[in-house]
Amino acid sequence: MRTLEWVFLLVWAAAWVIDMRLRPSGVVRIVVIAAPLVALTAHLFGEGARWQLVPAYLGVVLYETRFIRSRVSLITFVSGLLAVLGLVFGILFPVPRLPHPNGPYAVGTLSFAATDAARDEIFTAAPDDKRRVMVQVWYPAEAQPGARPAAWLSRADAMGPAIAAWVKLPAFAFSHAGLIAGNAVVDAPWDTSQARWPVLIYSHGWGGFRQINANQSESLASHGYVVVAIDHPYGALAATFDDGTVIPNDRSLLPKRGTPEFLPASQRLEDVYSHDVTFVLDELERMNRDDARLSTRLDLSHVGFFGHSTGGGAVVIACARDPRCKALVGQDTWIEPVPDPLVAAGLDCPALYLRSEEWTGDANDARLGRFFDASSGPRWRTSIRGAKHYDFTLIPLFSPLAPYLGLKGPIAASRVMPLIDDMMLAFFDVQLKGAPPSQIVDVAARYPEMSLEAGEK
Secondary structure, eight states, X not given: OOHHHHHHHHHHHHHHHHHHHHOOOHHHHHHHHHHHHHHHHHHHHHTOOOGGGHHHHHHHHHHHHHHHHOOOHHHHHHHHHHHHHHHHHHHHSOOOOOOOOOSSSEEEEEEEEEEEEEEEOTTSOOTTOEEEXXXXXXXXXXXXXXXXXXXXXXXXXXXXXXXXXHTTOOGGGGGGGGGOBOSOEETOOBOOSSSOEEEEEEEOOTTOOTTTTHHHHHHXXXXXXXXXXXXXXXXXXXXXXXXXXXXXXXXXXXXXXXXXXXXXXXXXXHHHHHHHHHHHHHHHHHHHHHOTTTTTTEEEEEEXXXXXXXXXXXXXXXXXXXXXXXXXXXXXXXXXXXXXXXXXXXXXXXXXXXXXXGGSSSHHHHHHHHHHHHOOSOEEEEEETTOOGGGGSSGGGSOTTGGGGTSSOSSOHHHHHHHHHHHXXXXXXXXHHOOXXXXXXXXXXXXXXXXXXXXOO
């Protein structure tokens, strides 16, 4: 929970205990009456209210009315129960704190929408609809002391209910999503210690969105990369545009597994994602020439792709098709929809495949193994013991209930998140910045939960 929430609850708990045990009078009684109200006011104005603590708010009101009416112990007792209920809800549904980036650079962020005039939007019936994506960029920035970091979500009013619905909770369950802060400052001045920075493009999974692993984007940016994440409309949980447009996930695009429609539909989905990736890279080339926000700051001779799940398969396809891709990271790569000829041919591009324990040993993993063996470029494959599919995202931070909802594995978020960050950073540093290849092995050695296998030449 947040700092002033703890202060509020602890002050009230102290006042409640003093009142129940000592029955104070005089100045002490005034303090006992006033202190919870002062702490509550500080919390509301300093941090903002959230639904999880509503029982605690009501408990304070009930507690205070008891002083007006009489010393009725039942009222005091009920107010205490409400406080406990608020505490429980506050712990079960916290306001997560994104891990602070540990690189030498501060982080800035900017967003833009882009329309591919050459590509029809195949997921709508409108004949003149063109494919449009929303993009967010994290980049090395000059430090801005005192600047307020951007919110994690730009449209929490839309994304909060969408997240709740995806995990089958009431719509209000994530109404506090707008209180979650990131670590990047909007439109912060670029760091000028380098003229140009290598570029990484991220593709999210089915039901993901561009900020779903913002911790990775911020971390990589703090180490000297420009990270470009895409909202893939209709496949995203919700694609939110700066003009207010919200495009929700269309679950009909991915029929039930085992049906005849499933494989063709999943192939079409990954193909669209992959074209989004290459289109965004085209846009970056244009903006690097003539858009003041990015102009000349991108080193587009050193470009990497990374993606999770559906996005992992999409970047495999995009990297095979586009020679501008110099390095690839797949996180639980969904390779079943990747075309057979590509799986048989493999890649000659350097690649790292990070796998959760949950995604090993099944048909998808066997197909990834065939693809891995067929590839000729430098490549590594890992398995993270105790990790599940969503451990590659920020979802494990949303609630300590996540393991019981099947949203994370037994490995602690505080362990798996830096493991993923460090491994990706080592790989991209080797491939795009010329770091020694031993750096990958050195990082893996720090995490015994992770196995590391290098592909044969």
